[in-house]
Amino acid sequence: MRHILLCVVFFFVSIAYSFENRVRYIEVQTDQIVTVKTAIGIATIIQVPDSPNSVVVGDQSAFKVEYLDRAITIKPLIGGAKSNLYIYTEWKRYNVQLITGAEVSADYVVYLQNPKKRQDGSAIVWSSVSKKLTNDDVTFEMTRVGKTSGEFLFVEFLISSKQNGPIVPSWIWLTQGGVTKPINKLIFSTLTMKKGEFVKGVIQLAKEDIDLNAHLRFELRRKTISYLTIAKVSSWKTQ
Numbered sequence: 138m139r140h141i142l143l144c145v146v147f148f149f150v151s152i153a154y155s156f157e158n159r160v161r162y163i164e165v166q167t168d169q170i171v172t173v174k175t176a177i178g179i180a181t182i183i184q185v186p187d188s189p190n191s192v193v194v195g196d197q198s199a200f201k202v203e204y205l206d207r208a209i210t211i212k213p214l215i216g217g218a219k220s221n222l223y224i225y226t227e228w229k230r231y232n233v234q235l236i237t238g239a240e241v242s243a244d245y246v247v248y249l250q251n252p253k254k255r256q257d258g259s260a261i262v263w264s265s266v267s268k269k270l271t272n273d274d275v276t277f278e279m280t281r282v283g284k285t286s287g288e289f290l291f292v293e294f295l296i297s298s299k300q301n302g303p304i305v306p307s308w309i310w311l312t313q314g315g316v317t318k319p320i321n322k323l324i325f326s327t328l329t330m331k332k333g334e335f336v337k338g339v340i341q342l343a344k345e346d347i348d349l350n351a352h353l354r355f356e357l358r359r360k361t362i363s364y365l366t367i368a369k370v371s372s373w374k375t376q
Contacts, residue, residue, distance in 0.1 A: 159245040164252045167346055168319045170232045173222075175200075175213045176243035183209040183233065184248045187226040190306050190328065196220035200235055213237040224249075225307045228322045261285050263293075264373050272363040274299040275330075277309075279355070279365065282373055289321065290347075290370060292340040292355075298330040310356040311342070319346050344370075 163171055175181045184207055192209055194202045199218035203210045209224060215237070222233040231249050261283040268279040275298050283291035296304065304325055311318045322341035330336055340355075347353070349370040356364040 159243065160248075161244060161246075162248045162250060164250050165231060166252055167321070167343060168232070170234055171247070171249060172234045172236060173211065173247050174242055174244050175211055175235055175237050176240040177213055177216055177237065179212075179240060179243045179245070181211045181244050182246045183211065183224070184246065185209070185224055185226055185231060186249070186251055187228055189224050189226055191225045193223040193225075193307065194220055194235075195222070199237075211235060223307070227306065227324065230307070230320070261291055263291075266367060268365045268367055270357060270363045270365045272357045272359050272361060275308075275357065275359070277355075277357050277363075277365070279367060282367065284370070284373055288344055290342040290344060292342070292353075292367075294338050294340065295335040296325075296330070296338060297335045298332065300332050302330050304328045304330055304336060308357050308359055309340070310358055311340075311347075312354045312356060313348050313351045319343070321346070 165171060173181060173183060186207070188207050189204050189209065192202055192204050194200050196218065199213065199215045199220055200222075201212040201214055202222070211222075213235075218235075218237045220235045222235055224231040224233065229251070262285070263281045263283045266279050266282055270277050275296065278295045279292060280295060281291075281293040283293070285291075304327075306323050306325070306328075309320070309323060311320055320340055321343045322339075324339045324341075326337040347370070352366050352369050354364050354366045356362055
């Protein structure tokens with residue numbers, strides 16, 4: 138009897154240990170690629186801090202991806218499949234690599250968390266700029282740039298359209314010298330454009346992520362790519 142009880146206890150402890158190892162919490166650093174392990178017959182959940190605005194999977198034939206609220210469900214359709222996955226929220230883009238393998242090593246739940254950072258409480262010093270681009274029926278205009286003595290930079294902009302429609306945050310990209318740079322935060326006053334009305338937005342950049350002595354190229358990537366270039370941060374006025 139004692140032997141049976143020990144076996145039962147060991148069985149349930151093994152189950153609890155196995156489940157605990159299949160639930161992971163990851164503090165995602167800027168531009169980090171997170172590997173998520175999936176398996177045929179297993180639904181893996183990726184949970185992010187904010188509700189996704191859009192989710193893009195590289196190989197749609199290999200993975201079924203659905204999302205509701207802050208949870209993205211991943212179901213592999215083909216054994217051994219691999220793909221990249223981008224999760225766009227109002228504040229951040231999460232980069233994920235999906236790998237399909239054995240069921241025993243699959244993740245059940247992966248929580249993607251923002252790293253705990255010291256708040257930048259320094260004042261923003263703004264300078265006016267006037268840069269504009271047009272991409273089909275959408276106009277994107279830079280209005281101000283802001284510097285702080287802390288770790289962040291800010292770019293204010295207006296976006297409008299000749300017709301009603303949604304704003305897709307993944308339209309906006311930043312590059313320097315042909316290399317994509319991370320956008321720390323991307324904020325809109327609303328994600329719905331009304332014909333002829335401006336939507337206000339702010340881009341927050343981390344100084345450590347960019348070259349302060351190189352020009353910043355902001356791209357609007359839709360059916361075609363349009364871009365505008367603003368001066369290097371080191372030349373921004375401080376008055």
